[in-house]
Each structure stands twice: as structure tokens, then as C-alpha cells.
Amino acid sequence: MANTVLYEQQDNVAIISLNRPDSLNGFTTELCAELLQAFEKAQSDEGIRVIVLTGEGRAFSAGADLKQGFVGDRTTQGKLLFEYAPVLTAIAEIPKPVIAAVPGFAAGIGLSFALHSDLLVMADDAFLLSPFTTISLVPDGGANWLLVRQLGYHRAYQLSIESERVTAARCLELGIANKVVPASNLRDASVAWAGELSKRAPLSLAATKKVMRHAMDHDWHSCFTMEAQEQQKLRESEDAKEGVDAFFEKRAPNFKGK
Secondary structure, eight states: OOTTEEEEEETTEEEEEEOOGGGTTOBOHHHHHHHHHHHHHHHHOTTOOEEEEEESTTOSBOSBOTTTTTOSSOOHHHHIIIIIHHHHHHHHHSSSOEEEEESSEEETHHHHHHHHSSEEEEETTOEEEOOGGGGTOOOOTTHHHHHHHHHOHHHHHHHHHTTOOEEHHHHHHHTSOSEEEOGGGHHHHHHHHHHHHTTSOHHHHHHHHHHHHHHTTSOHHHHHHHHHHHHHHHHTSHHHHHHHHHHHHTSOOOOOOO
């Protein structure tokens, strides 16, 4: 991978960083391709159990790099379908938890990537922004779907059309963010949380993510059925036996993802 995406490993945690700080980590074709490679690398590495997605410099991401957004033969629709969608799909389908750690702000498609992650940690001076009505565009990257489900239609629509800056404290209040931490401690706090989660049973983390993602847009019965199927598979795993043994032996479990 080139330098627009950085990949680092700390124990069982992969840290994937958008690395175009001079452009506030604006998305380009190259960045999307390298980001997808980074998630594929984390997916294939059995030693990685949790992923932290963040941005270098003053922002998580300012969104699409408008200076390069109209370069090349691909249309805007093509970019969304064939550049952004594969990475967003990878975040949703990778069985490992993805924690978005947001410094500064996440705007535009950057907002979509932050919201699309499984968990969200924000610096206390950070904010989220849907700026599309200021440049006569529509929220994209699945932001409409995400915001309406997380906030309800009226609040989501107002936030988007008024291009409101939603502060970290407000995001926590609305349930968009899981945690708000001092800006100076964002990376360490996010990696530390990822490290704690990496000690949890990886098969359980993966199954819970799968079922809850399904639950967001399916009915109760299909969700219940999937729960039963996943529970049966987990109950037969070595990790389930290890978890029960550790409980009765009053020790920390040693999960192996099997």
C-alpha cells in the first residue's frame, strides 16, 4: 500500500489511518482502493480481532476531495457504486468490530464512514457535519439510511438540510457516539478500548455483529431465526466450552476463535 492509508498493528488490534492530512484526509480513488486493501489485510490476519479506523492530522475526513472529485472518466454515480461502496460493505461485513476514532471532524463521505463503523469514539472538540445542501448535493455513502435509523426522519432531515455541526457532546446525547474522550487521548483511548474488546470471544463478537446488522432492516422473526442458528453454531464451538470452563474455574478465558 502507498502512503494515503497507514496500517499498524498493536497486539490484536489493527489501526487503519487515513493519511492525507494536508487535504484533511479527503477521499480519492487511490485512498478508497488502499483502504479496501487495508481492510482485506485485517480480515485475512487471524491475529487481528478489532480494528480502529481513524485519520491523521486535524480531521477524520473532510469528505470527498473536490479538487480531484471530477478527475477521470468515472461518473459520480460510478465512484459511489464502485469506489466507496466496496469499502463500506467491507466494514459492514468484516466479522471483526470496527471502531471509528474521530479527531477534528467527519464531514460528507467521512461522516458516512464514521457512522457506518460498529462503534464511534469522538474527540471532545470534534463534530460531525453533513454539508451537502451548501454545495447542492444529497447526503451519500448511505448517510440517509444511517441517519434516519439512528435519529428518526425529522431530526435526520433537519441535521442534513441545515448542515448543522453536531458536536461530540451532542452526538453522545443522541446515541450516535459511544464515547467522547479528550482530543489529546483519542488514539490511545480508542486503541485501549479495542484491546479490551479483543479479549472477548471473537466468534461471539462476529455473530453479534452479523445478527445486529441484520436486525437494522429485517423483521423480528428473521432476526430470531438467525439468532437461533448462530447460537447453535457458537454452542458447539471450542470457545463456548472454554468460556464456561473459565467461568466455573474463576479465571480469564483463553479464546482462540474456534
